[in-house]
Amino acid sequence: MRVGYVEIENFRGIKELCWAPAAGVNCLIGPGDSCKTTILDAVELALSPRHTLSFDDLDFFGGEFNKATKIIVTLTDLPDEFISDAMYAPYLRGISDDGKVVDEPPLPEKGQHALSIMLSIDEGLEGKWTLWNERVAAGDMKERSLTYAHRASVAPARLGVYADRHLSWGRNSTLARMSEGAAATQDILARAGRLARNHFKTEAATLFKSSLESVKLAAKKVGLALPGTIAAGLDVQNLAITKGSVAIHDGEVPLRALGMGSSRLLVAALQDYSKSSLCLTIIDEVEHGLEPHRIVRLLKHLKSKDRISPQVFITSHSPIVIRELSVHDLHIVRRAEDGKVTVRPANKKYSKRDPQAPPRSMPEAYLAPTVLICEGKTEVGLLKGLDDYWVAQNLDSLALKGIALADGGGVDYAPALAGQFCGLGYQVGLLLDSDQDPADTEILGKLEKAGVTVFRWDKGCSTEDVLFHQMPLAAVEMLFDYTLTFLEQTAILDAANKPRQADDRFTSIDQVRGRLSDATVLDALAARAKGKKKKDSENLHGAWYSRRARYTKRRCYIIREAEQLLGRHPKFLLNQRHSAIKLDQRFKRCGVLLCARK
Incomplete structure (x- = not known):
């Protein structure tokens, strides 16, 4: 059994949601406040075996309790007893092969049987669980719900942040389920009480000797002869050994004292072993309390085909989780301002780009609301340096604006990456040089x-061209001196001399530095700074400023001058510095700092 479709209406932060989960692992990712945990809560509530749950006004979207909350979870891959005429056959629906829910059971070759469970909450704060289809809604069929035994079989096994309750024999704990039901647990507790009473007798004679003598003396005064065999003992009926009082111990220490991550790993294993759910496992913040190597181990366990409940809903804010899972396991959650929530599979292709590559190389980008795709490492490094400078000036950082930077891998790959993120619902900016256009001449227009907002320099200019040619001379001299801190002088001399005749070559670095106002010298340095072409290839390598560290030196005068340059550039405006410039509303919502448009 598994969840085939989820519909949510007016529940907490969700105004409307329709989602068709995959059969295996479904990892919900996206920025904070996109209602990932709310989706898990809704599914768990709808499939809860208890129909006595309490609700409040905050469970309604916007607190509007006069608009009923509805959560419909449609189950498929149903066991035979669910589809029999004696049980729920009249209430069956279907899920077609294209993932759509249909009200009548489809033919086997066109889909599968399904059963929809609806939780509705009205302004009286009463929850109502019923089997739902359009015939019931129209009043053509009588309302009914699952039997308690069937509710228990579809109830999800949820592993929350606090898992220690499952390490005792408490109510609805995993250990209690492993004890073959409530009756077996009660029998165990009764035996535990007797063991406690018998053990107590051996120690109580000494502990309570003085008190018992006082009791006998007091009884004599009123003429009451007490038996000589009286002793202190435990009254099993009043012992109050509750189900949660008995827990697994390591020596004298209960295992609930384990670290949070260890507790969650153990409980995850126990839930599978005890077959605590035949339907679904739910884990919120799967990485919580776990080191990277144990996160990897848990994910492999959850994806194992041997698990009795192979369908898993998890949420995560960890790049490690995104990197380790297949792109087919990832689902992007986005919430619009009107409360409509969408869940998109991350395996959607754009152009010919492999959708698996970005989660492996740039998992952090999937966790931000806005992604700025840079053509290459040089642009990423420049923006990282500017970001540090803005923070030092007490200005807003990229992180505060919700912007993640990503290396697009070149002029031909970066646009396709921007298209992929745009298709997943992200706000996307694309920063490209203008010295070369993408091979796909139509892709920028499509984006x-x-x-997608496309940022470019003046025609024919790369980032290196702009830095060498459009910054003030003092800044160019600082850039030149800074370059000497990580490059050999011979490399810079070779670059400066490449276009020069033999009798006009520079022989010292000081000579080059003295000619930094010469456009031909700047052309030569900028050309080499971009990188050399590999043999039989158009790809560049050995670019001078492609490493992040070379742009992120704190309080670097070059960074300040670069920022001022960008601020003056007619087509490259910083709304950090120039808040008076009227930018269109779309840019403001994106929060993109560098706003340029050809």
């Missing part, structure tokens, strides 16, 4: 139509 702009889709809502």
